[in-house]
Amino acid sequence: MVVRFYCWRVPRMITTAQALSLDDNGMRLAATREAIESLGLLVRSAEDIIFTLLGGKYAGFHPHAICTAYRKDGEQLSVEEKEAIGLQANAFISRKAHSELSKKGLGQPTDAHLLTLLRASYSLARYRTVVNMLRRTMGPPSFKNEYKFEPIKDPCPACTSLSGTMFKSDEAPILPPPECECVTAFYELRPHVNFLAEWDEA
Numbered sequence: 001m002v003v004r005f006y007c008w009r010v011p012r013m014i015t016t017a018q019a020l021s022l023d024d025n026g027m028r029l030a031a032t033r034e035a036i037e038s039l040g041l042l043v044r045s046a047e048d049i050i051f052t053l054l055g056g057k058y059a060g061f062h063p064h065a066i067c068t069a070y071r072k073d074g075e076q077l078s079v080e081e082k083e084a085i086g087l088q089a090n091a092f093i094s095r096k097a098h099s100e101l102s103k104k105g106l107g108q109p110t111d112a113h114l115l116t117l118l119r120a121s122y123s124l125a126r127y128r129t130v131v132n133m134l135r136r137t138m139g140p141p142s143f144k145n146e147y148k149f150e151p152i153k154d155p156c157p158a159c160t161s162l163s164g165t166m167f168k169s170d171e172a173p174i175l176p177p178p179e180c181e182c183v184t185a186f187y188e189l190r191p192h193v194n195f196l197a198e199w200d201e202a
């Protein structure tokens, strides 16, 4: 399986330079690991499932729909077992999904997979933005390989203070910065194109 192949060469926490040296599958695993480690809602052995949910046949579906379908799939906890972790009788959670919850994740049994998948999805999206721009041989002449940090939703104080900051690709926080306290870290790295620069050079 692909995850096994990558295990030995993707450390649990990586720098931007390391991220940019990975291919798409490698980054999928790195983003998965970062999200599991940082949030602590799932056990480490759940990385196979988050890696799988991040790609391939699930592409194009919203993480919310993906995680709901995942929790519904397979034998469900009994009503008593659900009540023991604070869930209503009609909530969906399979035995497998339940077994992947950490002690902390047991406090958010129906959100643990979703929050982890969202955080990993945003990191992977930022990686793809930067890598796709770097691969372009004929980018706009006014593109100086700079990316603007743009929070999308509910930024923590660290992300608020970074809002609007420009980063070169090798310093751009593809994974959430260390001081970030966001849960899902929903921010973008938007390629910055200064169209007026062409006028200056003309």
Ligand SMILES: [Zn+2]
Binding pocket: 155, 156, 157, 158, 159, 160, 179, 180, 181, 182, 185
């Ligand atoms: Zn943050």
